Amino acid sequence: MAKAPKRAFVCNECGADYPRWQGQCSACHAWNTITEVRLAASPTVARNERLSGYAGSAGVAKVQKLSDISLEELPRFSTGFKEFDRVLGGGVVPGSAILIGGNPGAGKSTLLLQTLCKLAQQMKTLYVTGEESLQQVA
Known part of the structure; x- marks a missing residue:
């Protein structure tokens, strides 16, 4: 039915x-x-499939043994700040998403803007914010 x-x-x-x-x-x-x-009906998934990745874009996930997973180091690039690179495990992994948390006024935006300024000397950069005004970013 x-x-x-x-x-x-x-x-x-x-x-x-x-x-x-x-x-x-x-x-x-x-x-x-x-x-x-x-309302449009939401797409359904077969009961025995598990999707992985954002919105299932990676397809069906497969079970893997831990011993089969490659342990090679991922390429990283430096942010220009030694301590920030250390906290990130040696730098930023391309394509990664990094969540920065802290109390209001702790300096999260300042740290990210300074890091972005250093990275902008080597590559194209984009700063996106949902809570700061243009005057605060400038």
């Missing part, structure tokens, strides 16, 4: 969504602006 398509109810004025229809939008208080929207 096929599942019924999922649906939501969205306010045409402010975009607020609700699990069922109601006459007045609780967010913007507009009357008769909530309409039904059918």
